[in-house]
Amino acid sequence: MTVPHPTVGLDDVVHQRTRLGVLALLNSGVTLEFGALRDTLHLTDGNLNRHLKVLRDAGLVSTERRGSGRSKTWVGITDPGRAALAAELAALRAVIAAAEPQR
Amino acid sequence: MTVPHPTVGLDDVVHQRTRLGVLALLNSGVTLEFGALRDTLHLTDGNLNRHLKVLRDAGLVSTERRGSGRSKTWVGITDPGRAALAAELAALRAVIAAAEPQR
Numbered sequence: 572m573t574v575p576h577p578t579v580g581l582d583d584v585v586h587q588r589t590r591l592g593v594l595a596l597l598n599s600g601v602t603l604e605f606g607a608l609r610d611t612l613h614l615t616d617g618n619l620n621r622h623l624k625v626l627r628d629a630g631l632v633s634t635e636r637r638g639s640g641r642s643k644t645w646v647g648i649t650d651p652g653r654a655a656l657a658a659e660l661a662a663l664r665a666v667i668a669a670a671e672p673q674r
Numbered sequence: 675m676t677v678p679h680p681t682v683g684l685d686d687v688v689h690q691r692t693r694l695g696v697l698a699l700l701n702s703g704v705t706l707e708f709g710a711l712r713d714t715l716h717l718t719d720g721n722l723n724r725h726l727k728v729l730r731d732a733g734l735v736s737t738e739r740r741g742s743g744r745s746k747t748w749v750g751i752t753d754p755g756r757a758a759l760a761a762e763l764a765a766l767r768a769v770i771a772a773a774e775p776q777r
Contacts, residue, residue, distance in 0.1 A: 574714075575714065575715075575716055576695045576698070576699060576714050576715055577695075578691045578692065578694050578695030578698065578715065579691075579695065579715060579716050581691040581694075583691065586689075586691050588681045588682075588684040588686065588689050589681065591681050591684075591769065592679045592680075592681030592682065592769075594773075595679070595681065595769055595772055595773035596679060596772075598773045598774075611677075611678065611679050612678075612679055612681065612682060613678055613682050656773065660769075660770050660773060660774075663766050663769070663770060664770065666694065666695075666698055666763075666766070667763050667766060667767065669698055669699075670697075670698035670701045670759065670763060671701075671763075
């Protein structure tokens with residue numbers, strides 16, 4: 572067994588389930604408002620902020636404040652983010668294929 | 675968007691990439707020797723031991739020492755482990771399907 576298992580290549584920045592959810596939701600190119608992301612992923616503000624910081628620091632998402640007064644934060648995926656998600660999804664497909672006992 | 679995203683249901687005990695690799699490798703029902711698991715997943719002894727403890731404490735794998743003198747540890751998946759992996763793989767399929775922009 573020298574061929575590394577497909578999980579070996581998974582990037583924890585992307586694979587962590589909340590961050591995977593954020594990238595997957597944004598992958599269609601839509602930008603989502605912070606509150607919508609938080610509710611869809613059943614998170615607290617603090618939790619989502621923490622994961623958005625990791626994704627932003629890695630250059631995988633961008634955030635933008637819109638509106639005056641109580642402005643809102645909108646989140647979008649970057650090209651590197653889309654590429655990182657594509658690599659994650661390819662690895663997950665390989666994991667699923669490898670895990671299914673050959674019938 | 676009130677329907678929770680498929681990543682919301684992921685169980686971190688199973689989803690963490692090393693533990694996911696261990697369960698996926700064992701899912702065919704084969705029991706694997708500690709060293710073979712370690713090398714296939716590119717881990718150190720300490721790292722694999724830490725993750726096996728989490729999986730064993732959750733009842734998802736069982737370990738057994740075989741041989742006299744320098745005995746070896748063999749690892750197998752349990753029925754709850756197989757069920758937990760099946761749930762993870764189903765959720766991952768849903769994540770992949772949801773993430774792919776409808777062409």
